[in-house]
Amino acid sequence: MSSIDACLAGIAKVNERILEQPEQERRKHIRERSVRVRVPDLDTVFDMRLTQDGLVDVTHRPDDTAAPRAQVVVTVDSDDLVDLAEERMDYARALFTRRVRVDASISDLLRMRKFI
Incomplete structure (x- = not known):
């Protein structure tokens, strides 16, 4: 089981990949969305916003704490989150x-796939 810090580092790595894309590409593919990453094995949730400036306002909290509904919800174990971020696991295969598990609209799924 990976730690909360390792998961935060993984999220930061995904953010780096997003920001490596030219601004024009980000403008074309990214629509601002609230994102929640649930990590059941750590009983933790990471809340953030996906914007053309990357993943912003990243916070974490216990899974049993109430929060407004996110537009995109990703559920993944901590080790798999880190493996995805480090590109040791293929997103489509996962x-x-x-x-x-991703709960989002089809258009959000297709847009996110470009940057994960």
């Missing part, structure tokens, strides 16, 4: 094998 979805198909149900190691990652």
Whole structure:
């Protein structure tokens, strides 16, 4: 099981990949969304906003704490989150094998896939 700090580092790595994309590409593919990453094995939730400036306002809290509904909810175990961030796991394979669950609209899924 990875730690909360390792998960935060993984989220930061994903943010780096987003920011590596030219601003024009980010403008084309990113629509501002509230994002929640649930990590059941740590009983933790990471809340953030996906914007053209990357992932912003990243916070974490216990999973049992109430919060407004997010537009995109990703559920993933801590080790898998870190592996995805480090590109040791294929995102599509993780979805198909149900190691990652994403609750979002189809258009959000397609847009996010470009940057994960």
